[in-house]
Amino acid sequence: xxxxxxxxxxxxxxxxxxxxxxxxxxxxxxxxxxxxxxxxxxxxxxxxxxxxxxxxxxxxxxxxxxxxxxxxxxxxxxxxxxxxxxxxxxxxxxxxxxxxxxxxxxxxxxxxxxxxxxxxxxxxxxxxxxxxxxxxxxxxxxxxxxxxxxxxxxxxxxxxxxxxxxxxxxxxxxxxxxxxxxxxxxxxxxxxxxxxxxxxxxxxxxxxxxxxxxxxxxxxxxxxxxxxxxxxxxxxxxxxxxxxxxxxxxxxxxxxxxxxxxxxxxxxxxxxxxxxxxxxxxxxxxxxxxxxxxxxxxxxxxxxxxxxxxxxxxxxxxxxxxxxxxxxxxxxxxxxxxxxxxxxxxxxxxxxxxxxxxxxxxxxxxxxxxxxxxxxxxxxxxxxxxxxxxxxxxxxxxxxxxxxxxxxxxxxxxxxxxxxxxxxxxxxxxxxxxxxxxxxxxxxxxxxxxxxxxxxxxxxxxxxxxxxxxxxxxxxxxxxxxxxxxxxx
Amino acid sequence: xxxxxxxxxxxxxxxxxxxxxxxxxxxxxxxxxxxxxxxxxxxxxxxxxxxxxxxxxxxxxxxxxxxxxxxxxxxxxxxxxxxxxxxxxxxxxxxxxxxxxxxxxxxxxxxxxxxxxxxxxxxxxxxxxxxxxxxxxxxxxxxxxxxxxxxxxxxxxxxxxxxxxxxxxxxxxxxxxxxxxxxxxxxxxxxxxxxxxxxxxxxxxxxxxxxxxxxxxxxxxxxxxxxxxxxxxxxxxxxxxxxxxxxxxxxxxxxxxxxxxxxxxxxxxxxxxxxxxxxxxxxxxxxxxxxxxxxxxxxxxxxxxxxxxxxxxxxxxxxxxxxxxxxxxxxx
Numbered sequence: 001x002x003x004x005x006x007x008x009x010x011x012x013x014x015x016x017x018x019x020x021x022x023x024x025x026x027x028x029x030x031x032x033x034x035x036x037x038x039x040x041x042x043x044x045x046x047x048x049x050x051x052x053x054x055x056x057x058x059x060x061x062x063x064x065x066x067x068x069x070x071x072x073x074x075x076x077x078x079x080x081x082x083x084x085x086x087x088x089x090x091x092x093x094x095x096x097x098x099x100x101x102x103x104x105x106x107x108x109x110x111x112x113x114x115x116x117x118x119x120x121x122x123x124x125x126x127x128x129x130x131x132x133x134x135x136x137x138x139x140x141x142x143x144x145x146x147x148x149x150x151x152x153x154x155x156x157x158x159x160x161x162x163x164x165x166x167x168x169x170x171x172x173x174x175x176x177x178x179x180x181x182x183x184x185x186x187x188x189x190x191x192x193x194x195x196x197x198x199x200x201x202x203x204x205x206x207x208x209x210x211x212x213x214x215x216x217x218x219x220x221x222x223x224x225x226x227x228x229x230x231x232x233x234x235x236x237x238x239x240x241x242x243x244x245x246x247x248x249x250x251x252x253x254x255x256x257x258x259x260x261x262x263x264x265x266x267x268x269x270x271x272x273x274x275x276x277x278x279x280x281x282x283x284x285x286x287x288x289x290x291x292x293x294x295x296x297x298x299x300x301x302x303x304x305x306x307x308x309x310x311x312x313x314x315x316x317x318x319x320x321x322x323x324x325x326x327x328x329x330x331x332x333x334x335x336x337x338x339x340x341x342x343x344x345x346x347x348x349x350x351x352x353x354x355x356x357x358x359x360x361x362x363x364x365x366x367x368x369x370x371x372x373x374x375x376x377x378x379x380x381x382x383x384x385x386x387x388x389x390x391x392x393x394x395x396x397x398x399x400x401x402x403x404x405x406x407x408x409x410x411x412x413x414x415x416x417x418x419x420x421x422x423x424x425x426x427x428x429x430x431x432x433x434x435x436x437x438x439x440x441x442x443x444x445x446x447x448x449x450x451x452x453x454x455x456x457x458x459x460x461x462x463x464x465x466x467x468x469x470x471x472x473x474x475x476x477x478x479x480x481x482x483x484x485x486x487x488x489x
Numbered sequence: 490x491x492x493x494x495x496x497x498x499x500x501x502x503x504x505x506x507x508x509x510x511x512x513x514x515x516x517x518x519x520x521x522x523x524x525x526x527x528x529x530x531x532x533x534x535x536x537x538x539x540x541x542x543x544x545x546x547x548x549x550x551x552x553x554x555x556x557x558x559x560x561x562x563x564x565x566x567x568x569x570x571x572x573x574x575x576x577x578x579x580x581x582x583x584x585x586x587x588x589x590x591x592x593x594x595x596x597x598x599x600x601x602x603x604x605x606x607x608x609x610x611x612x613x614x615x616x617x618x619x620x621x622x623x624x625x626x627x628x629x630x631x632x633x634x635x636x637x638x639x640x641x642x643x644x645x646x647x648x649x650x651x652x653x654x655x656x657x658x659x660x661x662x663x664x665x666x667x668x669x670x671x672x673x674x675x676x677x678x679x680x681x682x683x684x685x686x687x688x689x690x691x692x693x694x695x696x697x698x699x700x701x702x703x704x705x706x707x708x709x710x711x712x713x714x715x716x717x718x719x720x721x722x723x724x725x726x727x728x729x730x731x732x733x734x735x736x737x738x739x740x741x742x743x744x745x746x747x748x749x750x751x752x753x754x755x756x757x758x759x760x761x762x763x764x765x766x767x768x769x770x771x772x773x774x775x776x777x778x779x780x781x782x783x784x785x786x787x788x789x790x791x792x793x794x795x796x797x798x799x800x801x802x803x804x805x806x807x808x809x810x811x812x813x814x815x816x817x818x819x820x821x
Binding site: 068242247251252254255260261262263266277278279 | 490491492493494495581584585586587588589592596599600645742800
């Protein structure tokens with residue numbers, strides 16, 4: 001569990017001595033003055049009774065444990081549970097900035113959806129030489145079995161959790177697209193709930209855009225996908241099971257939508273349809289929000305050793321008798337080399353310039369760019385094309401010479417599998433550290449639903465690297481989270 | 490409702506009821522012990538006997554001292570029926586069905602488990618003054634049931650929860666009676682003495698039934714206590730009550746009218762209920778209470794099997810699909 005420093009102590013935590021230390025701070029400008037959208041919050045926190053903030057922080061952490069918002073560590077046999085650390089100071093996004101981000105995310109998802117559809121049909125974008133032909137041949141997440149598929153309503157990427165970062169200059173970039181089964185939205189909703197419970201007085205006065213309608217919108221989107229002619233479609237959430245690290249979220253979303261949470265063993269394919277096994281026999285399932293990777297959803301088509309999926313599911317899907325979200329094969333656009341081409345992809349399909357830029361990316365498959373990467377390993381972040389969760393990654397400036405040497409070898413052996421980016425100096429948000437505030441680096445993952453319209457949840461998950469100076473925000477590596485406030489216009 | 494979900498609700502409730510009843514077992518033994526002559530040896534042995542796991546206990550702990558018995562029944566992490574493990578299992582079941590129970594239910598169970606788990610870290614302290622601790626376990630279980638009853642719709646889920654709780658309760662009330670039986674056995678001469686009266690009082694207290702009993706029967710006699718715990722229709726921890734309510738729960742689930750049956754679960758529960766409806770307590774005692782209780786426990790196990798078979802078991806896919814699958818394979 002996160003430590004609760006000075007729990008209940010009478011220390012007055014205020015922003016009076018807070019330093020931005022030359023980083024871009026989300027709440028304070030370079031002169032140390034609160035940004036206009038943060039003024040009210042800063043004033044309120046500064047005027048709290050001594051000890052109040054730490055008391056509230058402690059109460060919030062207790063609440064998380066009590067509500068069982070935890071992930072499991074199974075090393076001790078009984079399953080010790082840890083909370084995903086939560087910091088009470090929110091990140092604030094100004095209305096104007098948000099509306100631009102929202103527009104940019106819509107544009108990006110629209111283009112990526114067209115790209116995925118093209119990739120699994122005529123591959124016109126390759127024929128037109130906008131992206132190189134080897135890109136697909138070597139993409140690990142390309143699913144040949146999905147070629148020619150026509151998902152309901154022509155939508156592939158129904159739920160996306162795009163990672164955004166801001167550098168020193170204040171520019172916001174897209175870092176990753178996460179089109180497969182992005183997790184974390186449950187934390188957005190629970191963080192907000194806890195924030196309201198812990199700090200009603202601060203919350204009240206700030207005009208924060210609500211996030212609580214997400215489960216309703218998700219359900220609406222899923223029902224939109226149901227095969228035509230089904231009056232009351234049955235939607236289910238498919239989880240790998242209680243031992244999956246994101247199980248809490250699967251359960252939470254099913255609960256919030258009021259639909260069944262199923263495991264592969266609860267489903268069966270029979271007479272061309274998908275059924276679930278109930279106490280009164282088999283009942284038909286129309287839409288599956290699956291939180292299982294492509295590889296595992298159907299042992300007949302993908303990994304034959306999968307026990308998590310449903311044999312024959314893909315046949316039913318292909319016949320249009322069940323909808324899957326996200327569509328199998330969507331993950332191809334998560335390949336970090338394909339990511340590098342997204343600006344061209346947007347231009348190609350929409351004839352627009354990207355509203356939110358990519359982080360400048362070096363493609364190691366290109367001889368010239370690879371040479372540059374190998375010569376500048378101490379300045380760059382190197383990433384494997386198909387890893388996530390902060391794994392398979394070299395942060396050059398923080399790495400040992402041995403690690404850099406190892407990655408140089410990896411890049412030379414399989415250049416297609418690597419990209420490199422400059423090390424960004426991520427923006428920071430004040431975070432409670434002991435009895436005072438210190439800046440900690442953050443990113444932002446907004447959630448986008450693609451149904452009848454494209455909906456962007458105002459805010460998203462702000463992940464924070466709790467270790468001093470750390471740039472890694474993943475929960476598996478010392479990250480925590482904050483509430484994200486998008487201020488009403 | 491998904492079969493897997495129904496199964497988890499049923500077991501979640503059973504395990505909580507089991508933990509509560511273990512606390513009651515221990516409580517009754519404390520009470521009996523305090524009232525017993527100082528020279529009576531091994532007052533804890535009957536508890537182990539009634540748990541049904543006496544062989545395992547003898548192997549791992551040896552003598553039935555207070556400390557050994559409490560450690561075994563309360564905190565033993567490798568014994569599946571210890572209070573700690575019951576709550577762990579209840580919570581694991583709840584964790585897999587959080588979307589169908591209310592968040593208040595989950596939070597209470599979660600807290601319940603964490604409290605007992607924390608207590609397990611301070612075993613020695615608990616074992617020094619255990620009565621309050623077991624009292625808290627009872628209360629936490631009551632709270633869970635109260636939350637369940639006031640937050641859950643009276644649908645399938647609630648009925649499965651009730652079914653699990655009531656069948657477990659019927660079994661455990663019978664075992665509490667049995668504990669007294671084991672203590673009584675070597676001291677037949679005590680019957681009717683003040684010690685005997687105190688012991689029966691302790692039994693009634695352990696099922697929280699002393700007041701309800703007195704209102705109905707006034708004075709304590711062994712036969713009346715047995716009658717109260719076996720065949721009372723109104724006292725919620727009496728076996729007859731539990732069976733009648735369990736039968737209703739099963740009929741609510743399937744929508745079958747009472748006094749008819751469509752499944753082995755309904756049939757077996759109905760047969761047991763009618764046996765209790767027309768039972769003569771004196772006759773049961775004459776034929777041997779212990780034997781009667783043994784048979785009852787076997788019937789309850791059979792009902793549990795029947796419920797599993799009726800509602801839970803993953804039925805094989807119909808043959809048409811298998812034939813079709815075979816054809817596809819031979820063609821491919």
